[in-house]
Amino acid sequence: MSARQIGRRLPRKEDRRLLTGAGRFVDDLRFEGELHVAFLRSPHAHARIDTLDTAQAAAMPGVAGIFTIADLTTDGVLDIPPFFLPKEVEGREIFAPAQPVLARDHVRQIGEAVAMVVAECASLARDATERIVVTYTPLPATVETATADAPGSAIVWPEAPDNLCYIHEIGDAAATAAAFAKAAHIVERRIVNNRLIIHSIEPRAVIALPPDSDGRQTIHTNGQTPHRVRDKSVELLGLPAGSLRCVIGDVGGAFGMKNMIYPETLSVLWAARRLGRPVRWPGSNGEGFVTDSQARDHVSDAALALDTEGRILGFRTVNRANLGAYATNMGTLSPVAGIPASCGPYRIPAAHVQVRAVLTNTVRTDVFRGAGRPEAINLIERLIEAAAEEMGIDRVELRRRNMIGPADLPHETPTGLVYDSGDFPATLDRAREIADLDGFGARRAESEARGCLRGLGLVPYVEANGGPGMTEPTDLITTPDGGVTVLSGMMSNGQGHETAFAQIVADRFGLDPDEVEIVQGDTDRVKHGMGTAGSRSLVLDGTAMHLAMETLVELARPIAGHLLEAAPADLAFEDGGFVIAGTDRRIAMREVFRAAHDPARLPPGDAPGLEAHAEFTPGKHAHPNGCHIAEVEVDPDTGRVRVLRYSCVQDIGLVINPMIVEGQIHGGLAHGLGQALLEDTRYDAEGQLLSGSLMDYCLPRADDMPDISIILEGTPCPSNPLGVKGVGESAAMPSPPAITAALLDALAPLGVHDIDMPATPQAVWRTIRNAAPAPQP
Amino acid sequence: MRFESPQTTKDAVALLAGAKGKGRVLAGGTDLLVQMKSGMAAPDVIVDIKRIPAMKSIKAEKDGMRVGAAVASAEMAEHAALAKGWPGVVEAADLIGSTQIQGRATLAGNLCNGSPAADSVPAMAAIGAKARVVGPKKRRDVLVEKIVTGPGKISLAKDELIESILLPKRPPRSGDAYLRFIPRTEMDIAVAGAAVSLTLDTKGVCTDARVIIGAVGPRIIDVKDGAKALIGTKVDKAALKAMEAACSAAATPIDDKRGTKEFRKHVVGVLARRAGQIALKRAKGSK
Ligand SMILES: Cc1cc2nc3c(=O)[nH]c(=O)nc-3n(C[C@H](O)[C@H](O)[C@H](O)COP(=O)(O)OP(=O)(O)OC[C@H]3O[C@@H](n4cnc5c(N)ncnc54)[C@H](O)[C@@H]3O)c2cc1C
Numbered sequence A: 001m002s003a004r005q006i007g008r009r010l011p012r013k014e015d016r017r018l019l020t021g022a023g024r025f026v027d028d029l030r031f032e033g034e035l036h037v038a039f040l041r042s043p044h045a046h047a048r049i050d051t052l053d054t055a056q057a058a059a060m061p062g063v064a065g066i067f068t069i070a071d072l073t074t075d076g077v078l079d080i081p082p083f084f085l086p087k088e089v090e091g092r093e094i095f096a097p098a099q100p101v102l103a104r105d106h107v108r109q110i111g112e113a114v115a116m117v118v119a120e121c122a123s124l125a126r127d128a129t130e131r132i133v134v135t136y137t138p139l140p141a142t143v144e145t146a147t148a149d150a151p152g153s154a155i156v157w158p159e160a161p162d163n164l165c166y167i168h169e170i171g172d173a174a175a176t177a178a179a180f181a182k183a184a185h186i187v188e189r190r191i192v193n194n195r196l197i198i199h200s201i202e203p204r205a206v207i208a209l210p211p212d213s214d215g216r217q218t219i220h221t222n223g224q225t226p227h228r229v230r231d232k233s234v235e236l237l238g239l240p241a242g243s244l245r246c247v248i249g250d251v252g253g254a255f256g257m258k259n260m261i262y263p264e265t266l267s268v269l270w271a272a273r274r275l276g277r278p279v280r281w282p283g284s285n286g287e288g289f290v291t292d293s294q295a296r297d298h299v300s301d302a303a304l305a306l307d308t309e310g311r312i313l314g315f316r317t318v319n320r321a322n323l324g325a326y327a328t329n330m331g332t333l334s335p336v337a338g339i340p341a342s343c344g345p346y347r348i349p350a351a352h353v354q355v356r357a358v359l360t361n362t363v364r365t366d367v368f369r370g371a372g373r374p375e376a377i378n379l380i381e382r383l384i385e386a387a388a389e390e391m392g393i394d395r396v397e398l399r400r401r402n403m404i405g406p407a408d409l410p411h412e413t414p415t416g417l418v419y420d421s422g423d424f425p426a427t428l429d430r431a432r433e434i435a436d437l438d439g440f441g442a443r444r445a446e447s448e449a450r451g452c453l454r455g456l457g458l459v460p461y462v463e464a465n466g467g468p469g470m471t472e473p474t475d476l477i478t479t480p481d482g483g484v485t486v487l488s489g490m491m492s493n494g495q496g497h498e499t500a501f502a503q504i505v506a507d508r509f510g511l512d513p514d515e516v517e518i519v520q521g522d523t524d525r526v527k528h529g530m531g532t533a534g535s536r537s538l539v540l541d542g543t544a545m546h547l548a549m550e551t552l553v554e555l556a557r558p559i560a561g562h563l564l565e566a567a568p569a570d571l572a573f574e575d576g577g578f579v580i581a582g583t584d585r586r587i588a589m590r591e592v593f594r595a596a597h598d599p600a601r602l603p604p605g606d607a608p609g610l611e612a613h614a615e616f617t618p619g620k621h622a623h624p625n626g627c628h629i630a631e632v633e634v635d636p637d638t639g640r641v642r643v644l645r646y647s648c649v650q651d652i653g654l655v656i657n658p659m660i661v662e663g664q665i666h667g668g669l670a671h672g673l674g675q676a677l678l679e680d681t682r683y684d685a686e687g688q689l690l691s692g693s694l695m696d697y698c699l700p701r702a703d704d705m706p707d708i709s710i711i712l713e714g715t716p717c718p719s720n721p722l723g724v725k726g727v728g729e730s731a732a733m734p735s736p737p738a739i740t741a742a743l744l745d746a747l748a749p750l751g752v753h754d755i756d757m758p759a760t761p762q763a764v765w766r767t768i769r770n771a772a773p774a775p776q777p
Numbered sequence B: 001m002r003f004e005s006p007q008t009t010k011d012a013v014a015l016l017a018g019a020k021g022k023g024r025v026l027a028g029g030t031d032l033l034v035q036m037k038s039g040m041a042a043p044d045v046i047v048d049i050k051r052i053p054a055m056k057s058i059k060a061e062k063d064g065m066r067v068g069a070a071v072a073s074a075e076m077a078e079h080a081a082l083a084k085g086w087p088g089v090v091e092a093a094d095l096i097g098s099t100q101i102q103g104r105a106t107l108a109g110n111l112c113n114g115s116p117a118a119d120s121v122p123a124m125a126a127i128g129a130k131a132r133v134v135g136p137k138k139r140r141d142v143l144v145e146k147i148v149t150g151p152g153k154i155s156l157a158k159d160e161l162i163e164s165i166l167l168p169k170r171p172p173r174s175g176d177a178y179l180r181f182i183p184r185t186e187m188d189i190a191v192a193g194a195a196v197s198l199t200l201d202t203k204g205v206c207t208d209a210r211v212i213i214g215a216v217g218p219r220i221i222d223v224k225d226g227a228k229a230l231i232g233t234k235v236d237k238a239a240l241k242a243m244e245a246a247c248s249a250a251a252t253p254i255d256d257k258r259g260t261k262e263f264r265k266h267v268v269g270v271l272a273r274r275a276g277q278i279a280l281k282r283a284k285g286s287k
Helices: A015-019 A069-074 A122-129 A173-181 A225-239 A262-273 A285-291 A341-345 A375-393 A395-400 A424-434 A438-449 A495-507 A537-564 A589-596 A658-678 A734-751 A761-771 B009-018 B032-037 B072-079 B079-084 B089-092 B105-111 B120-126 B224-230 B235-252 B260-284
Strands: A034-041 A048-053 A064-066 A114-121 A133-138 A164-171 A185-193 A207-209 A217-221 A244-248 A279-282 A296-304 A313-324 A352-360 A454-462 A470-477 A483-489 A516-519 A571-574 A577-580 A585-588 A611-616 A624-636 A640-651 A708-711 B002-004 B025-028 B045-048 B058-061 B064-068 B132-135 B139-143 B148-150 B161-168 B174-181 B192-200 B207-212
Touching: A015 A173, A034 A122, A034 A262, A034 A285, A034 B139, A048 A114, A064 A122, A064 A244, A069 A262, A114 A122, A114 A262, A114 B072, A133 A708, A164 A495, A173 A313, A173 A352, A185 A375, A185 A470, A207 A262, A217 A262, A225 A244, A225 A262, A262 A279, A296 A375, A313 A341, A313 A375, A341 A352, A341 A375, A375 A395, A375 A454, A375 A734, A395 A424, A395 A454, A424 A454, A424 A624, A424 A708, A438 A454, A438 A624, A454 A734, A470 A537, A483 A495, A483 A537, A495 A516, A495 A589, A537 A577, A537 A585, A537 A589, A537 A611, A577 A589, A585 A589, A624 A734, A640 A658, A640 A734, A640 A761, A658 A708, A658 A734, A658 B207, A708 B025, A734 A761, A761 B260, B009 B025, B009 B045, B009 B161, B025 B032, B064 B079, B072 B079, B072 B089, B079 B089, B089 B105, B089 B174, B089 B192, B089 B260, B105 B120, B105 B161, B120 B207, B174 B260, B192 B224, B192 B260, B207 B224, B207 B235, B207 B260, B224 B235, B235 B260
Parallel strands: A034 A279, A217 A244, A313 A352, A483 A516, A640 A708, B002 B045, B025 B045
Antiparallel strands: A034 A114, A048 A133, A064 A114, A164 A352, A185 A296, A207 A217, A207 A279, A296 A313, A454 A624, A470 A483, A470 A611, A571 A577, A577 A585, A624 A640, B058 B064, B064 B161, B132 B139, B132 B161, B174 B192, B192 B207
């Protein structure tokens, strides 16, 4: 019997090279004769460019070229458009400004590239940017999300005097209004989902090679979506289809931020073509702060209607979502995609959401770990906390009263999701057990003895990923030595695909995971794919592999029959091989694969080789769910908050590799904890980014993290045959409200009822002081 | 740019004195190299002092412990007598940066860099540490708080350097402590810092105290009212409270993105009170 591979805590195959410094990142690559790029970037968040003189810089020895938007436009390079447009409310038109590859006449955010220098070495290129003479007329800026669409705010785009990109609505406004009209209790809150600077350890980077003798170019970059880079670059540069190969090696973090086509992707490709030499741009950490897409930045006026028993009657919210200065890539999608998750695991009869996407003079925002679901979950959970407090009902009891039970499934939310699996009340109970709620009183007393306050927050959640409209292809190719090569259109950027995907195939075919090679990140080898985003790699590609394996079994059957001298129909596939039913005569798949490449062992007339292709198009979303419990301690004298305990129960369906899953939960929690407590993105009124380096932007580190108890328990996913639900973004969703709820629980004795994220020491201290003029030390 | 590694203090001073243009001493380089990389400093001569034996040693002297100017903070933390006698100074030096930084960073470098937020400086000033300043003609022993005159500015002449720092011998029943506040738990610039040194008599009454706060003004602040609040008391709750209030009142911080004025004034008091409690415990623990 072959060993099961699914469910094993197999150490990651990729870690040996990553931990020994053998990882292959863009900046590790060197090409003969390469040129180096530096961008002159705007010091203003909003200004008109009056003059731009490159003559002096261009005359510097070693400068190969200095380019402005005029050069790119002459060559037909297009601006980067939005890849998604939501439905606009009636009577309005969307205004979604595309982003020019270099600034055209105006700059509208800090750090916008104004000119591109290409030179023989990197420092020379940087020096040359300083010899470019630009005169600007600074213009007033709009920065604040909450007031961007109010009269009097500076106008970012003359085409949209109200600074609105779009207004989008979902749910039933009339039914929701009726629900609020008959409510016994209404809670209203302004809830801020704070802006985040995403930050990857490996900065974005591009190296473009010049066209080869066939006119084909290669781009080496880091990212999540090799095929999108290929297809969109070709489209926006006006190149013939098939003329670009995108290669992505190891990726040092992405989180959604590398899901994009950035101006640098296009300008560097264009420069290599123009100059006929390899051109490299390894972005720097500092550039990333002002050029990588940022995230979240929603200000919501949200409300919950309840009856006298605390049963939820309706939910409504008006979300102002700050897109920044341009509406490109998926920036337009992020504020609407996750909204359906705002009903949580609760029975909510009526809901209405209005999203007002505002344009401002800030760095563009886009999808980031959760892409709208963390924002949505934060809204409903903060409202429930507030309702419990105002109505004097226990917080857990209030949730339980409204919770969808297993017997209610499938359940359709008024926001359009259909939950099909999970036992939300059981998950909640299990979480309470592992978090040792009974011991909380003693722990709180112990904290108080040290002059500290302790609080607990609990958040159950359901999310949705991998839905209809997505199709992922995969190819399984057997090798002469009996292994399998998987051509995967996903792009691992820390998720451990090389290991987890290999486990799926090895499990089925009785192979060692090392005998399964996962190929990603080369569009010449893997022809199509969606790339990795939205927790869906396993749901889509894992399932496609599962389907391809079924095909492969059937294609292998005649070969196995030939080898066993039995009728194919008499063979049963089990434990990684074929057996003649009712006998102990069997052949391992590894042997069948080897034979498939050996003409001497194949059925007469069969051509050597054995491979299978499959595509998976989910009919509906997968719904990972869970319950997270945070316990925090506050030092009321300094406002410092520490997360001391964190427990979660996750229902993510079939678990391929628990260790990798736990790693994803750790990472997701780090992001959630950073958002809740540390990460404070600040612009001043002129649109200057004040938190523009790691010195001023407080990214969480290992020592900010608590130990985490994780239980993986749940039900297989009904909407894909592999039974997987996805986990990559999960912990980033419930953790901000769980930590905030714990903090408010701790501060309740001081009369604190509300606090915005991030609850930095200073913010906590100020909140305490404002709530109670003379707090006891 | 010239790079020199002299073997003696005399040669080092001669190199500084003879430098055409700007000469800079290189100790651990954890400030200087960062400044050079970012283009903030461009010395003509760099004088590396790590090859000078007298600057690499920790030596007990009649008056106290002499720490060479090139001794890294990690070496201090591993020096048992130093850690026992001057725990506040050692814990402050031990807060600098990360393990890697601590393998290089020095007390003298921390001092001469002139940052208002330098962690070891309040701790050194609290115990009355003295820098041995050597020039071509003479050497002088200068109280640490006289070295820094403003942000990034020091009182050393162009041809002078610090050879060592003396941590004066502690009277019986003395204790010192340093605490800082940063938004996270390590590797950050202090939003506020406070050092307290105190000495008790046999009855437990405070006979001498120094309270120094950092990062809440252009340079460190010697809070005399804070010390006064402790002297003559048993360093009880009320005395500590009064000292806390004196520190908050003495602080002259600015509003910046790292902290508002009012928060820094408040927190520096809290830190001073807590450092006072630790110093008291240490004073009671020692003979
Ligand atoms: C990642 C990182 C984290 C840091 N964290 C902290 C922190 O938490 N707290 C903190 O206070 N600092 C911190 N620092 C700053 C720095 O590490 C300290 O100030 C350190 O003590 C400097 O010592 P050094 O020996 O490296 O000085 P150097 O860089 O060698 O020198 C600093 C300055 O002093 C001058 N100088 C050095 N020695 C002498 C001498 N003997 N005589 C005359 N002039 C001299 C140099 O010319 C230079 O101007 C950090 C730095 C980094 C890079």
